[in-house]
Amino acid sequence: MSFVPPESSQPVSDWLSGLRLDQYCPAFQEAGLGTLWECQDLSSAQLQRMGVALPGHRKRILGSLRKLLPSEAGMEEDEEREEDRPVARERTKFRASLIYQHRWVKLDAEYLRYFDTEKDVYSKRIIPTVSITGVVNVGEQKFEVVTHNRTFLFRAECDSERSEWVTVLKSCVRATSLDVTFNPCVSYEMRGYLELRGLRSKLYTVVCADKVFLYKNAEEYRLGIGITSIDMNVGNVKEVDRRAFDLTTPYRIFSFVADTDQLKDQWVEAMRNSIAEALSNYEVAERIWAEPSNQMCADCSAAKPEWAAINLAVVFCKRCAGEHRGLGPSISKVRSLKMDKKVWTEDLIQLFLALGNERANQFWAANVPPSEALTLNSSSEERRRFITAKYREGKYRRYHPLFGNQRELNNALCINVQSSDVCETLALVFCGAEVSCDTGDPELASPIALAQHHGQNLQVEFLTQNRNTEVKVSIDRVHYMAPPSVTHNGFLFKTASMARPITEKKGKEEFSRRWCVLNDGNFSYYESDKNATPNGGLKMKEIVCLAVNPPETHGYDHTFELYSDAERLYLFGTDNPETMREWVKSIAKSFIPAAAEDLLLKDFERIGRLRYKDRLNREMSRLGWFCLVGSSLHIRLEEHTTDETIDLQKLLELSIQPENEVLVLVERGRTLYIEGERKLDFQGWAAAIQRAAGSTGDTLSQQQLTEADIPVIVERCIHFTTQYGLTSEGIYRKSGVNSKIAALLEEFRRDARCVWLKEGEHQVDDVSNVLKRFFRDIEEGLFGQAADSWLSATEESSRICQYRLLFSNLPRVNQATLRALVNHLYCVQRFADLNQMTLHNLAIVFGPTLFQADGQDYSAGRVIEDLIQHYVTIFDVNEQQLQKQLDEITYIIKLRDNLTPKAGTGSGDFICTVYLEEKKETAEQHVKIPATMTAAELTFEILDRRKITVKEKDYWCCFEVNEKEELERPLHCQEKVLPIFHSLGTDSHLLVKKHFSMEAMLVYLASKVEVSKHGMMKFREERSLLGLSTGSFNDRYFILTSTSLRLYKEIRVRVSLFLPLPLPLQSNRPEREWPVKCLKVYQGIKRKLRPPTCWGLTVFYENEKQEKQERQYLCCDTQNEMREWFATFMSIQSGGRVWPAEWLKSRAANHSVPLDARFGNVSLIPLRGSENEMRNSVAAFTADPLAVSLISQSQPGSANHTANHTALCSQTQ
């Protein structure tokens, strides 16, 4: 680049008149030469052509030009003696054209410098970037750098370079305008004139921190524009003689002469101090470099980087620092490890050790394509492009799973800053979490406050450094994917894209032949392979799901569907399976990130990305890559290194929450919520998962299975028959109603998990025949391929051994199923006196069924007979357990016999577990609850059982307690218990205990004339069911009247003589209003919501149609306040009868009336399986009069009965 001295803008006319050659002014004007600068290219021949005929005139003009233009600030002469040593230098921005004085120009974060040559260490000019106030384009290839008091004119080699310079310089101006830490004028240790040997004039020398600056004179020092600076970390000062001393550097020896001895001593001391400081500045660097990854530039890998972005937590080299500075401090706060000593607090240093280049780059440079990565030799242009992409655009960052979900990002940040995981905080913040988001906690209102509170200094440091950082959060999924460059092309048949799922078969005529090209992350389709313009296409980053249809779904044998994030569905087809496979492979490969590439190896029918939550992470949904293969759902989380697999056939529950569009998958020990981020692909996934969770085929192992690997259908049928069929004469022999059997079988096939067999609804003979039909039809049969070996085991003496061997060779599912079935049949024949099904009879029925034989001979029957007869031996059965099982069955049968005549009397009753005073096993009470039972009756039932006498002012109450939500509600004494019990979740229970606030509430209510209440409460709302809360607690004004609860955001106070509280003006409409009768008020607020006080109420609202549910959290300042609100709610909801005195009396009168069933510790609620299974069982029980009446007939006080459903079910295991 060329440098032009300030004189160059001098008008030609002035100059010419100075030369006394103004007669040529018109000629110059005609030639378009207005300023001296524009004349620089003039040659003698040109002047001649312009009409400067006299050689003397031409000489005078050219001589003057040479004199004026080439000379810069007059330093070239001064510097002539510099000893140039070969030193590896950075490459220039660009070289200037030959016409101008070449200057090697360097721009870094602090200075714009130019040198004689690329190799020079010490510049001819050093202009602090802070002093640059403007950069202006002036004509072709030229630009001016404006400082406070001086303008420098440069000329670049071409326009593009010029604009590049201008852009960078301008960004310097922007960047430095806020930051003046580099101004060398600010502080100095010593300054004054020193003679530099070999120069005619003295130089104004300034020792400033760890550098020595040389200025031409004091005036230039004042202006901030110097000659050069000498880094003192490489310096050494040597006294030479009285007034002379040398400053030695590896590149040059500066021989100074001071004016006096005394001054020399001062100079030497100042420079030595400066060296000491420079060296001490390396202390920070050395400490930062203690982390090995910090010893290399985070961007280009240059060694010993001395610069850092204190907000990004990366260390980089000087050259990269320049580009960082170009980003501006809102993106990268560039500081020197050496010079900005004050910045480097202990916490910041520790932060850099905790994060550092390696860990920071795991985030910032997670997806750098090799073609874009920097090397030591990368040009400034490459550096700028890379560093801008990396930090400003976040192009290579590892996207946080919550990216794009602001609320959850913030939430996650608030949680994470309480831990020491600064890496996660970095990821969250640079994926958009707001550093100053609302934590919902007024006392620790910001993440910084939270971190401080938890003593997380590094978190505080990081957050503080990033308070004003700009983060690009617009979704740019190309970067997110970093798709491998997959190229593929060929003909495919395509239908028009759709916005809805394809439900019908698409005939061939609906497809058009298209030339399809997959290239560079784009999928395009053309009219033909000759066309250059595509008819359409989609970017790989837009694809959210790829689904492969079963063959022959449509007119073309092989079809696949692509789902875009813009809710479009594209259907492609071909008749060639090979073509299809290629395309599916290529497309999947180009939109599935490398981290999830294991999924690509699977023979999937559907692959794509979905958001999900699980029990551990219900707060935040995560991004997962899902892939469905048969009945296995493989999941890969971005940050996980292995796949997880869910066996869909073994799910305990699978349901869709339509309003939230959430697919709930419950398996043992975990619940997965798959969110419908988009409708179209979610529908596809939901249907496919539901299909896959059903029976996928006709073999035993393809059925929906229980955890014990028994087909659900088998288990349910056996269970039902055990309960209701063991006394049924000719069970398994009598045929049921064919149509009903077929229908039930079909129901099981569709989704066995949803079939709940109920007495009354289902007949024993139908169910038993379903079981038989199932075994008869099952592909490969229960005995599998070895069926013949079973049948041919004829030798009496060795049969049992052979069976044992054959059994051990069966597949897992067959083993479990056979064992369960034979156990069942064993039990059936033990009750042959009741059901007439002897061993032999059962064998006749089940032999041909299980061997799928025609029953011509008894060989099959004999095997079954053997299996049942030698059940204990063949299956290694614990005889004690078997006996227990049989006892239990006997007990059931006895009960059933007893109650049969009175069946139905107890219908609607229910047994439930109620706790006394606290939830623990010894406090468990099992109470039969008739539909009419009130909370008061239940309370007294429990108290009576435990012989607890009620004293005066003992307010015993039945509470509904929800442990998970951390809240409770005293039931009103006249509230019916049964519906409450049915509505309880699995983490809720009923508890009888004293209500200690009742007295205070009654006193408060007695003092009130009218039951209503007004006042401020802190309010927070939650509308979603999935635990996504909104906002934080805010002050709101509430009015509770006999009909409604109203919420006001603002209150304009109307002073009333009669009302002690400010009331909203009539015109002031409530922001919200809820009818009191639709509210259920609980004491307590779950801690996770961080209620501002511990006196909170949780209010559930459900509208009358039960279609809308909300919950509100109200927080009071004092316990008293809360009591009053609660009492008011209770009073309104009970019609003023919060604690009716008369029922105590009535209770006394009715004391002798038996509450008809007491069962001690007999639990007859099925307690097996998961929570969900239990819930379902409970639900099934409510509609099951037998189950209930069975209990109601057991004898009071028979507390020693051990029958329970755990045992009832165990026979199938």
Ligand SMILES: [Zn+2]
């Ligand atoms: Zn670098």
